[in-house]
Amino acid sequence: QNICFTAATTLDWIPGLSSPSQLLLELRLSSLPTSPGYSITRQSDFPPLSSEPRFLSVTGVVLSATLPSEYTQSACFHCPVEGCSGRGSHYVRLHVAGSSEAATVRPSVHCHICSSPLTEDLSLRTIAHKMVVNVVPSHSLRNSLSTPSHRHQATPIIIRGELCEGVRVGGEYSVIGVPVHTLNESSSRAFVYTRLEANNVFHVGRASISVDEAKAVLPAPVTDILSACSYSPWAFSATLAYSFAAEVVPPGAYHRLKLALLLSLASSSTPSPLHLLTVATDTTPLPALLLYGSSLASRSTQLSSTSDLWGSNR
Template sequence: MSDPFSLKESVLVYLDRSGCLEKLSEDCKQYNDPQQDEAVYRFCLSINPSDIIEVDPELGDFVLHDPLKATKLFQSVCFLAIKTLSLLEKIHTESQVNVILKYTHLPPFPEYTLDLCTFPRGNGLLKPVIVEGLVIAMTRVTKYTQGARFLCINEDCTCSTGYYHIRVHVPGATESATVRNDFSCKICNSQLKEDMKLRALGDKQLVELVPYKALNLLRGNQQPSLRYQSVTLFLRDELCNSMEIGHSYKVLGIPAHVHQWPHITWSIEANNIQSWEPESKISGTFQELLNTTVCSPWRFCAIAAHCFGLHISPPGLYNTLKLCLLLSLVQTTSDLKEMFHGLDILVCTNDSLILDRYINTKVNFNFYFIQLQNM
């Protein structure tokens, strides 16, 4: 293992090459307001794991497999940079620098992709992973404690003033892990009390994510005996309100075991969020039909409507209804705001049985995203 000084040197080299050092300088300017006094100063740094591996493979291993240790290294280097360059005079101790590492992506290997259909097992280090799924529920935005300052009640102790005892939120920690009344001084072992005037608050939101395969249960066909379980995502600060119910997302996050005695809850702290669309698979025969009838704007539609639901009614009947049901499935835009507004259909009939069967057949097709442009 390399010595800490060598690792910190590699961190500084990466910060300089990636432009994070310049961003750190810009972020310090917003805290230079003389009327603004805080105990903890938060800095978000976007990091590319691949670039870090090129600078120092060992540092890259920490970034990919031990995020807490990597954050500690970046925190130490950022503090030294701030003090050396005199970027922010309000910072007196390293603990006041709260560094958040935002991963741009992860290596495209299976071990960094988490399948929500397979519950993770093991008690090893919780490394960043990518999860894909559908949002089914979310809470309103609430507050949580980003960081707090504690003072020693022993007036003769050096920690009775200053910024020696700072606690900040880490992935997987509960509110009581950041703010409690039973912390003790690391020098004289006296009780610590919080300086309530300098508590830093942030936004928090909880989101329930399920695997996209869970939608197969809505098809109405006989399904295998599988159990789909959702996972709770913690969105914090700038990530709040970045997801919507019913939309699919690819989330880069850090799994964590939240200890709430006597229970242990498994959740994921979101680190980066991207919109995601499941891959649509069109059969070769269907694609060949589309290529053959591309010369006419209506021939493909007529053949598709004619073949739709042949097991329900004889060919040639309900063609208008079948065409409307098929049109309600087609999406011709990639705009996420418009993808969830389908075609509304009003049907008046005396034979509700046939209509019900056609609608059930149409529901089975809802899980295939057929992109038909310029029909």
């Protein structure tokens, strides 16, 4: 704060700046130490309430997100007492990570000169957006089919301001933040909810591709189909499967198998590609269809009882 204040006054960036406390500096952390105490994967990994608050990091896939809601980023107060020397001054309260809405707009703020309760100038209140997302580690999605008895606990994360931009359900993110404890009291019991308030959010993966992004890498006919099928998440895959391998099998025939072939091809470069077992005789068009599909794979090998082992790697 002092360094920025010195730079701003020396270069005369902000007219009327008289003290470092008039500057609000938001430090966004880009990394944390790699020791285990700084990284969590589930809600139960949060340090106990009694421990010193510290920054933590979570990496995973956003499973759910609330709609953006408004919160008060800053509120401005002034002294209403006539003749008080502090009357012309403004007292600004800002939201800081971990604090509640009531802490920013609470009326129990007093004048430093005459100790009278301050009055808020509502016209100077600044509003921003926040959302709460639930994140699970990426590996929990990959293992869910092989270990159906496993249950994974999501980590709730509060994201505020411009950090909300670009955060979408299905995306993979790395979040650095501080734990926030909220006491919720009912008539008979009291609960403490612990969530992470984001200090910085990094996009580390992409589970879906937008139409605009696809246009840059796909041929024009496919882009046209993608644009025409934007009304449904299934229409593009179904249309692609319908016309897949039209040279060897009539469009529409073996539709389910063509869909599975496309899925297998699309997942061939991932750590867990989709395996496909098809049982048929050589007299059906199926071998030709599989041969057509394998010609689109980056690596393929064909074996049969009548031909030698041969392969391609391109």
